Amino acid sequence: MTSIKVKLKEKDVAQLKQVCKEFNNEAGELINVLHKAQGIFGYLPAEVQEIVAQELNVSVAKVYGVVTFYSFFTMIPKGLHPISICTGTACYVRGAEKVLDEFKQQLNIKVGETTPDGKFSLSCLRCVGACGLAPVVLIGEKTYGRVSPDGVKDILKEYE
Amino acid sequence: MNKIKVNIDNTIVEVDPGTTILQAARQIDIDIPTLCYMHLGDMGIEHKPGGCRICVVEVKGRRNLAPACATECTEGMEIETHNIRVLNARKTVMELILSDHPSECLLCAKAGNCDLQTTAIKMGIREIPYQGEQSTYKEDTSPAIIRDMDKCIMCRRCETMCNEVQTVGVLSAINRGFMSVTAPAFERNLDHSECTYCGQCVAVCPTGALTEVDHTNQVIRHLADPNKVVVVQTAPAVRAALGEEFGLKPGTLVTGKLVAALRRLGFDYVFDTDFAADLTIMEEGTELLERLNKYLSGDKDVKLPMLTSCCPGWVNFFEYHFPDMLDIPSTARSPQQMFGAIAKNYFAEKINVKRENLVVVSIMPCVAKKYECTREEFSVNGNPDVDFALSTRELANLIKRANINFNKLNDEDFDRPLGESTGAGVIFGATGGVIEAAIRTAYEVQTGKKLEKVDFEQLRGLEGIRSAKVDFDGLELSIGIAHGLGNARKLLDDIRQGKSQYHAIEIMACPGGCIGGGGQPLHHGDSSILKARQRAIYEEDANKPIRKSHENPYIIQLYEEYLGKPLGERSHQLLHTSYFDKSKKLIEIEE
Numbered sequence: 233m234t235s236i237k238v239k240l241k242e243k244d245v246a247q248l249k250q251v252c253k254e255f256n257n258e259a260g261e262l263i264n265v266l267h268k269a270q271g272i273f274g275y276l277p278a279e280v281q282e283i284v285a286q287e288l289n290v291s292v293a294k295v296y297g298v299v300t301f302y303s304f305f306t307m308i309p310k311g312l313h314p315i316s317i318c319t320g321t322a323c324y325v326r327g328a329e330k331v332l333d334e335f336k337q338q339l340n341i342k343v344g345e346t347t348p349d350g351k352f353s354l355s356c357l358r359c360v361g362a363c364g365l366a367p368v369v370l371i372g373e374k375t376y377g378r379v380s381p382d383g384v385k386d387i388l389k390e391y392e
Numbered sequence: 393m394n395k396i397k398v399n400i401d402n403t404i405v406e407v408d409p410g411t412t413i414l415q416a417a418r419q420i421d422i423d424i425p426t427l428c429y430m431h432l433g434d435m436g437i438e439h440k441p442g443g444c445r446i447c448v449v450e451v452k453g454r455r456n457l458a459p460a461c462a463t464e465c466t467e468g469m470e471i472e473t474h475n476i477r478v479l480n481a482r483k484t485v486m487e488l489i490l491s492d493h494p495s496e497c498l499l500c501a502k503a504g505n506c507d508l509q510t511t512a513i514k515m516g517i518r519e520i521p522y523q524g525e526q527s528t529y530k531e532d533t534s535p536a537i538i539r540d541m542d543k544c545i546m547c548r549r550c551e552t553m554c555n556e557v558q559t560v561g562v563l564s565a566i567n568r569g570f571m572s573v574t575a576p577a578f579e580r581n582l583d584h585s586e587c588t589y590c591g592q593c594v595a596v597c598p599t600g601a602l603t604e605v606d607h608t609n610q611v612i613r614h615l616a617d618p619n620k621v622v623v624v625q626t627a628p629a630v631r632a633a634l635g636e637e638f639g640l641k642p643g644t645l646v647t648g649k650l651v652a653a654l655r656r657l658g659f660d661y662v663f664d665t666d667f668a669a670d671l672t673i674m675e676e677g678t679e680l681l682e683r684l685n686k687y688l689s690g691d692k693d694v695k696l697p698m699l700t701s702c703c704p705g706w707v708n709f710f711e712y713h714f715p716d717m718l719d720i721p722s723t724a725r726s727p728q729q730m731f732g733a734i735a736k737n738y739f740a741e742k743i744n745v746k747r748e749n750l751v752v753v754s755i756m757p758c759v760a761k762k763y764e765c766t767r768e769e770f771s772v773n774g775n776p777d778v779d780f781a782l783s784t785r786e787l788a789n790l791i792k793r794a795n796i797n798f799n800k801l802n803d804e805d806f807d808r809p810l811g812e813s814t815g816a817g818v819i820f821g822a823t824g825g826v827i828e829a830a831i832r833t834a835y836e837v838q839t840g841k842k843l844e845k846v847d848f849e850q851l852r853g854l855e856g857i858r859s860a861k862v863d864f865d866g867l868e869l870s871i872g873i874a875h876g877l878g879n880a881r882k883l884l885d886d887i888r889q890g891k892s893q894y895h896a897i898e899i900m901a902c903p904g905g906c907i908g909g910g911g912q913p914l915h916h917g918d919s920s921i922l923k924a925r926q927r928a929i930y931e932e933d934a935n936k937p938i939r940k941s942h943e944n945p946y947i948i949q950l951y952e953e954y955l956g957k958p959l960g961e962r963s964h965q966l967l968h969t970s971y972f973d974k975s976k977k978l979i980e981i982e983e
Binding site: 281291292 | 555561562563564565566567568575576577578585
């Protein structure tokens with residue numbers, strides 16, 4: 233669990249409550265509500281889960297149970313610069329794993345985590361349709377092609 | 393309704409539609425083993441997640457083996473419960489469960505009373521051929537309950553008790569696959585959750601994953617300390633259930649043997665929580681009359697209905713879930729805490745022993761009592777009014793450890809003054825008993841007349857929510873009773889919405905009241921055991937020469953010598969309490 237206390241924005245909370253209302257505050261809509269909630273906040277901090285529990289009249293433990301069951305849901309906020317490494321077949325055979333390892337080492341985080349300063353987060357995805365550029369890395373909207381482990385340091389420098 | 397005919401192990405059995413294979417087999421005395429399955433008869437709770445697969449049977453024409461607990465019978469079904477395919481599958485299932493379970497039965501608190509162990513013995517498991525990673529999880533120790541999830545087999549019975557029966561909503565299965573575990577939200581420890589410590593999860597856990605905190609060793613140390621005077625109090629429900637731990641029939645009253653055993657264990661004074669129950673009635677009954685008379689004279693601010701406050705699980709429940717209603721329950725402390733306060737003040741003074749050198753131990757049918765005696769407001773300069781609360785089960789262990797042949801003990805009587813009690817004190821142990829006891833006294837105080845018939849049958853029973861009208865010499869009093877926190881929640885919701893018609897409500901957290909408490913001998917969902925314990929409680933009441941709290945001579949003496957009058961200054965200081973809003977939410981909103 234996250235131990236950092238999160239302050240939610242009033243307009244986001246209002247939007248979340250509106251979403252719950254659109255689903256008639258029905259407990260059976262928990263997964264749909266969580267899906268939309270993650271759309272609003274980008275992730276599902278404990279505070280958001282408490283609001284959902286309250287609005288749908290289910291226990292927080294149950295909400296947390298669902299959040300931890302489905303890998304789509306995350307309680308960790310994405311970094312300011314989300315890094316996605318393509319591990320599709322083409323990128324993989326051209327060394328994506330070594331590139332991924334280099335990012336992990338440079339940032340000192342695992343896949344699915346965010347650096348403590350909130351700057352970078354690391355995730356993997358499957359094929360962005362640019363196999364000619366393999367291995368491919370996306371940072372935010374920007375695409376990097378033919379990335380080698382040696383080049384990782386320079387890429388990260390751009391965001392300092 | 394048309395019956396369905398099925399063939400189980402070559403015996404034809406006729407069952408109602410909707411009957412499961414497991415139930416049908418039990419009708420003809422075929423005991424298919426189960427682990428996750430739980431059936432709490434009269435409470436209407438059937439838990440059959442079909443998760444453990446230990447109850448698999450072969451159904452002719454079906455490709456896979458079927459879980460007996462979750463498969464309904466159909467006409468002409470042919471079932472085999474112990475052919476070679478079934479036995480092999482069941483053995484493999486058990487071996488796989490055990491491959492992720494610590495083999496430390498010798499050291500486990502549940503040993504000898506563990507469903508997993510019993511089933512493994514029954515199946516003759518001698519080795520575990522599968523070896524691999526075992527799931528490990530942090531151990532969580534709270535003031536009352538220990539969670540050791542390494543021993544959890546994910547039967548999820550505790551979740552059913554916590555969420556459906558008690559509606560406390562603390563436990564849920566989290567994560568998935570090998571990592572899944574039953575835990576409070578955000579994997580907090582119990583003492584950071586909304587757990588009421590009712591202990592119903594402990595009462596149904598088939599393994600040692602959920603157990604009560606064991607205080608027997610501390611008690612033994614104090615008993616051995618020559619500088620300490622150790623006083624013990626025993627709750628009413630204990631005497632109606634303790635015998636079960638020594639092979640006696642459910643419902644056997646063992647009051648006299650209980651006293652004899654406690655004396656042999658070395659307690660200096662063997663007293664009775666029933667005495668404090670009588671005291672509770674003096675305070676709570678007076679409070680009820682005070683509120684009622686204010687209301688009748690037109691005071692619209694007075695809070696009615698008044699709710700009882702003896703049950704620590706219930707107190708926790710409203711502090712977490714109904715913090716807007718903290719002024720509705722009686723301010724009277726529970727009998728356990730009243731006893732502690734009187735023992736460490738009045739009695740300590742009487743026998744000229746310093747508070748620090750007096751140790752108060754209580755024997756309770758309850759797990760939440762362990763928490764209750766740690767509440768800060770019940771201590772003076774760090775010295776608690778009640779030092780240790782042992783469960784009925786812990787006491788049984790203590791007696792066995794001391795080589796006492798319980799069943800052969802001759803009956804002995806409680807010490808005086810804090811051991812004298814009336815029938816009204818005894819019935820605190822069953823649902824409806826507290827309010828019946830209160831009415832016996834309140835009637836006479838209010839009307840000035842003698843109560844001819846002290847038995848209020850309309851307040852007794854085992855239905856989850858009951859209501860009754862009691863005639864107070866022309867004034868009709870409306871009484872509500874709920875046991876099980878899920879039932880309590882319904883009455884509370886009515887009060888919140890202004891729909892409640894009651895003057896007074898008794899609430900007990902555990903199904904059946906204290907006789908079904910989380911610290912009692914395990915009843916495995918057999919409600920006939922609860923009924924037998926309930927009968928024993930009312931039998932003890934009927935046998936008492938005095939059956940109204942205000943007629944207890946030692947209670948009268950206590951008020952004359954020490955307390956003054958009910959709700960007086962000293963009573964307020966020692967016998968009453970206040971409640972706290974514990975509904976901690978994380979949410980902070982930025983504008």
